[in-house]
Amino acid sequence: MNADSVQAPPGMSGQPIGKKGKSLRSRIWKSRYIYILVLPTLIYFAIFTYAPFYGITIAFKDFKIMSGILDSPWVGFKHFEAMFTSEKFPDLLKNTVIISLYRLVFGFPVPILFALLLNEVRSLWFKRSIQTITYFPHFLSWVVFAGIIYNFIGPSGIINLLLTNAGFEKINMTTNEDVFRTIIVVTAILKEFGWGAIIYLAALAGIDSQLYEAAKIDGAGKLRQIWHVTLPGIRPIIALLFCLQLAGILDAGFDQIFMFLNPAVYDVGDIIDTYVYRLGILQSQFEMATAVGLFKGIIGMILIITANTIIRRLGEKSLW
C-alpha cells in the first residue's frame, strides 16, 4: 500500500471528525509516516536519557568494572548510609543551599528592578544601547567571563597591581573563604542581570495602557501606578520564575562555581555537583557518586513538581 491510497479525504485528515468510526489500527497505520519521523528522536531519548536510568542501580551495588553493572552484587542502601553519615555530606548540602539562597535573595530582584528602570526610559537609542551592552555577557561562557573577573581579582589582577603600586600587601581573593560566596553571587548578577530583564520587559510591554489611564483618572500618582498597575502586571511571571528558581535550589551553578573553586575554599564553596564530579570521574568512586547524584535528582524532581503544583494553585500558567 502506498502513501497515496490511504490519504484521508480533504478536510478529514487530522481532524477530530476523522477519529470517529475508525479502528485504532487504521488510525495507527494512517499515522505511520509520523511515527517514522518521530522515531529517530525517540531512539535518541531512549539511548541517552532513558538507558542511563539503568545505571542508577550502581548506587545500590558494589560496582565492579570487570563484571559490569548487571553482575555486580547488590548491597542495598549501604552507599546511602555512608553518604548520610559522612562528615562531608552536611557541608555539601549546606554550601549548595546557602549559595542558592544567596542567589535568590540578592540576585532575583536585580533583573526586575533593571527592567522597571529601563521601562522609564523614553530615549529609544539609549534604551537599546544599554540593552545591547548588558545582554552581551549572557552569551559568553563562564570560562571567558571568569577570565574577565580574574583579570580584576586574580593574584596578578588589577586590584592587586593597584595595591602593590600603592605599597600595600597583595590579597588573594580567589583563595579567601570569607569572600568566595560573595564573588559567586556578585559575578552571577553581573553576567545575567541584563538578560534576565528581558522576560520582565516583555511582560511590561504587554500591560494594557488603558489601565494606566484608568489609574490616572482615579488620581493615582506615579508610584501608585507602579504599585497598582505595573507590579500586578508582571506578577505572574515573577511568581513563575521565583518558584522555578526555588525548585532549582540544589543546582547552585556548577558551571560558574567550578571556575572559581579551589581546595582552599572547599569548606564554603564545594557543592553537590562539584563533589560528584571529583568523587565519580576523578576518583572513580562510582557507587557513592551515583548515590549523591540520585539524592539530588530525586529532591530536584520533587521540588519542580511541587513548584508546578503551587503555580497552578495560584491560578497562574503552569509549566505542564
Place this chain on the structure above:
Amino acid sequence: MVEQTANSNVEQLTEKDVLAGTSKLDANPWWAQGIIYIILLGSGVITLLPMVNVWAISLSEAHEVFKDPMMLWPKSFTLESYKYIFNTQVLLKSFGITVFVTVMGTFLNLLFTATGAYGLSKTHVPGHKIMLWLIIIPMLFGAGLIPMYILLKNLGLLNSIWVLILPKLVASFNLILMRNFFWSIPESLEESARIDGASEFRVLWSIILPLSKPVIATVGLFYAVGHWNDFFTGLFFISDNSKWPLQMVLRSIIIDFNMLNMGTQNTNTLNDASKLVVQPENIKAATIIFAIVPILIVYPFLQKYFVKGIMLGSVKG
C-alpha cells in the same frame, strides 16, 4: 498542558516591543529621570569597561599594564600576545574541533529536533500524549553524571569527538518550543499539499519549514551557542587533552595558565617569559579577546533571535 506555555500573551509581542518598546507610564520629574539614567548608564559601564580593559591589556606591553592596570586604551601597542597564542597549537586545534562540533552538531540538532517536533505537533496521532511525556520527563529527572559516564564508556564514546555531539542531540525544551510553533500553523495550509499527494516528509520540508524560519533560527542559535560554550562535556568525558574542545583549552590558559608551553612553536617558553615584552597577563587577555570575537561577530543575530526565543517559549533560563 504544554500548549499553555505557548499561548501566553507575551508570545504575540515582537522583539521590537521588548527591545524598544516605549513606556506607557507618566513622565518622571527631571531629577528622578536623571537618577534613572545615571543608574542605567552605570550598569552599562560596569559591563563594558572590564572587557575594554582586557582588550587594552591584550594589545599592550607588560610594563605599561604594571604602571596603569586600569587602562582603557592600548599603550606601547604590540601584537606579541596574539602572535604567542596563534603559535599555540593546542588552542588552534581546539578551535577547529569546536568549529566542527558547532556546525555539524547544530545541523544534526536541528534535523532531529525538527522531525521530532513535527511528529509531535500532530495531536491526532495515537500515542501522541505518551510520546510527548517521554520528551518532558527528562526535564524533570535525569539519571545523573555517573550513569551517563558509564553509558558513554560502554558505547566507546569517551575521548571521541562525537561525545561532544551525540549525548546532546535533542534538548527537550527546544523540541517543545519548535513543536508548539509547528502546532500553531493552521492545518489548512498543509491540506492543499496533501491533496496533491505530498508525503509527510514533503509537507514538513516544503510547507512547515519555510513558514518556521524564525523558530528554526532561534533554536539553531540556542544549540550553536550551547556547542560553542560547551565546557562540561569536555571536562567529564574527554581526558585526552589533544581532543579538548575550545572552552577546555581556554580554561587551561585563562584560569590555570598551564598549557601555553604545549605545542608552542615560539622559542620563548613561559619560563623564558622575561625575554618577552608581554607577560602571562597580556597573553591571558589576548586569549579572552580571541574567545569573545566570534561571539561578537554573530551578536546581532544572537540578540534578535534569542529575544524571539524567550517570547516563543515564555521561559528560558
